Amino acid sequence: MQHQSGCRGIWLLPLSLFLSSLGVARTGRSLLSCPTACLCASNILSCTKRDLVNVPQSLPRYTAQLDLSHNNLTHLRAQWTSIRLIHLHSLFLSHNNLHFISTEAFSPVPRLRYLDLSSNHLRTLDEFLFSELQELEVLLLYNNRIMEVDRSAFDEMVHLQKLYLSQNQIARFPVELVKDRSKLPQLTLLDLSSNRLKLLPTSDLQDLPAWMKNGLYLHNNSLTCDCEIYKLFTHWQYRQLSSVVDFQEELYCVHSKKTLSVFNMSSTLNCSEFKECAFEAHLGETLTISCDTKQQGMSKEWVTPNNERVPDEAGNSTARMLKDGSLQLRHIRVEDQGLYTCYAVGEVFNETLSVEVKVHNFTQHGPHDTLNTAYTTLVGCILSVVLVLIYLYLTPCRCWCRAGERPASHQGDSLSSSMLSTTPNHDPMAAGAGKDTGFDRRVAFLEPTGPGQGQNGKLKPGNTLPVPEGAKGQRKMSDPESVSSVFSDTPIVV
Template sequence: MLMTSTSCVVLISLLVRLSGAICPQGCLCISDILNCGSLGLDRFPNPLPFTTSVLDLSHNRLTWLAAGSFYELPRLHTLQMSHNRISLLSPGAFHNISSLRYLDLSSNKLQALGKYRFQDLPALEVLLLYNNRLTRVESNTLMGLGNLRMVYFSLNQITDFPFFSIRKHSHPNLVTLDLSSNHLFRLPIDDIVVLPVAVQKGLFLHNNSLECDCSMYRMFWHWEQKGYPSVKDYKDDYKCLMYGEPQISINFLRSSHFFENCTIGKIISLISPKADKIVYEGEQVRLDCTGTLNGEDLSYSWITPHQENISQLIQNGSLRLNQDGSLDILAAQSIDSGVYQCTAVDNTRMINESREVNLTVVAQHSMEGSFNTGYTTLLGCVATLVLILMYLYLTPCRCGCCKPPPPSPAISTFGEDRCTLTSIFAAPSTDRLKSKSQTDRHVVFLEPLMTGKNGHPKAAFVVEQSTIEWDTENFTIVRERNDSE
């Protein structure tokens, strides 16, 4: 059977499309790059080579993205569609391009982002949505984008943003969140202060219509003190509105005198007070969330060092959240060590406080070694102190207190140190000195002299006992005799 001319054309077209050899009219094809920018296109070029990994459709007149618009481009990882007239993203518009890492939809006419519009892009790292007409970002807009690093919402009309949807476990790689030049008025401080530190450093909120408020001022002042680039590099662009007659806008980071009642000294302890706690494995430990806030309408939230799900840990019995906001770790383990962050929110006055507790869990064997070392050191110190006291107060004679007796030739045999001699012979007390003369018998060791060579005396090595009669009134020796007498 002969093929019709129409069938031949379709078959040839299909073969050419599969081969990826044809480049759309007016576009520039270089290897895996397809550039169709600035051609005034109001619809997608056809055909699109399936080998394309970089597609540039910027500066055209495209108004919407239909479902399956990129179905034939499974290798696509970079899509540039800025400066078009796109106002609608259909469900499934990004189907079959799960490898896409860079998406530029800036400078279009998007007013709303429907639910889960980006859920087909799990590998997406950079999302540009600035200079559109967005007024609100839904909580599920960024859901499923676990690899997202940078997202730009600046130059829109956003009045509300779901900061609570950004968490460490949902967006572990996020380092830039640009919401500058929007219409944000009152910030949910309690949701912002619990954002991952990496997000806080890259959270750009300048050029918004912020309300002058102590809690807002505290947060930005604290970020400035820490040197966060999002505040430090745009310090002159952070302004807030003070209501009165007339309504004025002030640069609050350079006009601190307007916030004198906010007590900066107190702010530091409220926003980032760090407490250190050391416990041993297996012990129960309580982490307090106390601060200056008081009232009936207080709510508490905790962030663990490893960003675990607190609710799940409470259900399995590892943690317990008390009514006063404190957190109990029922049996602390080494893995529980780290910084715990608590946030207390007064829902009536719309203010909050944060507190950090640095917990260190020590193993039991470390405890025993530390105890033994400390005990030995303490014992050595006590023994040394006792020896010093004995030396100071239990010596036979403190010569500074002795009154030197008058010189007497009778004791010259025993040397010139009469203080020492008096100590040896234990002179009687004052009561006993009332008697005219009294004899005490003591045993002393003397070295009798022996005649050496050439008539010179020398000391003998034999010591014999002698008895001395002592005159206790005149401190003189009356008579000396050997035991042989």
């Protein structure tokens, strides 16, 4: 028994020594993995206010948050860390003296989501500077000396949501950041306040969705006063956007070396008052209206002027709601006009948006078509009346309505010529018999042949017309230049 207990003691001694050495190793590794200039708490490293001129080496691979703020770092080169920190999601570099950042500086931290570079000495943002940070969500660059921003500095940052560029020296509005929605598709906040902006792309900014305008801060810039600036910010104030409501007193502009509030310059520049425009459409058109909410990703519902819920796009009604929450009116009718209401529900707040729709009672080219149709109808009516009058009063009288008178037969008549005579035919015999003494209307058709006829069957001046048998006297040909000129083609009423 004594021998067995001695053997057991011999085995227990190495085991205890192994466990104690393992604990020392763990303790030693824990102590050695944390840089001497930093404080470590699990995967968080705080190296702030240590007067560091370089980033500490041998950073632990498991580092998730690294704070290097309030030091004397001047450069951030590609080799600032010897290993890839694939777990690092937050990097704090504010309040240093950084004036140079390599385009490859962020290659070792591809999973970074939060980067603070504020309060440094950066002057330019070079091309593709942040392109390696494809998962970055928040970027702080305020309180630097940035004057130029390359158009490609933020390329491929598809997850960037908030970009702070205030308190710099930027003089050109980076319109490419907001105009092309595919560049920064998730950007909801762009702070450009306290810079040197003078001009704004008002038309491009007005076309932005409300959730983007709500996070576009432009206060404390010496903007040039004009009516477009006034309309832009008055509209944002009407929509109660945070970027204007929260900093209303700090939105000003300069006119004739005088600083004016953007909301009080209408009297100085004689700007027209802002009015919320309604949507207008013509009969048969398709109208699409977006529910322009101040927050992105809200659930939406539309209600018609008759307080009826608008069905989704699977419905067959005239009004339907699309997948993106927009209202679509197809083959619009006059009865579709009225006030449509969008109810939006979000995680932070709810919003109600009303949109008025006016429908013109004609197609887009309706007024012109109506005018052309009326004009054509009027001309047609006038022409019809003229033709009826011509038929009634200017056609030959072929009914022998006079008592005791028969038509005279002229074998020499021809359809090739006619003559108009304004001189009435006086028949002395008829007058003596007490017959009608009015004008004798006749059409004389003359043969082109005969000794007294000229070209085209016309009679030569001075010649007499053939007188039918039984008629007395002769009638001379009228002067061709007089009112009763001779015409060769058209029968003329006599």
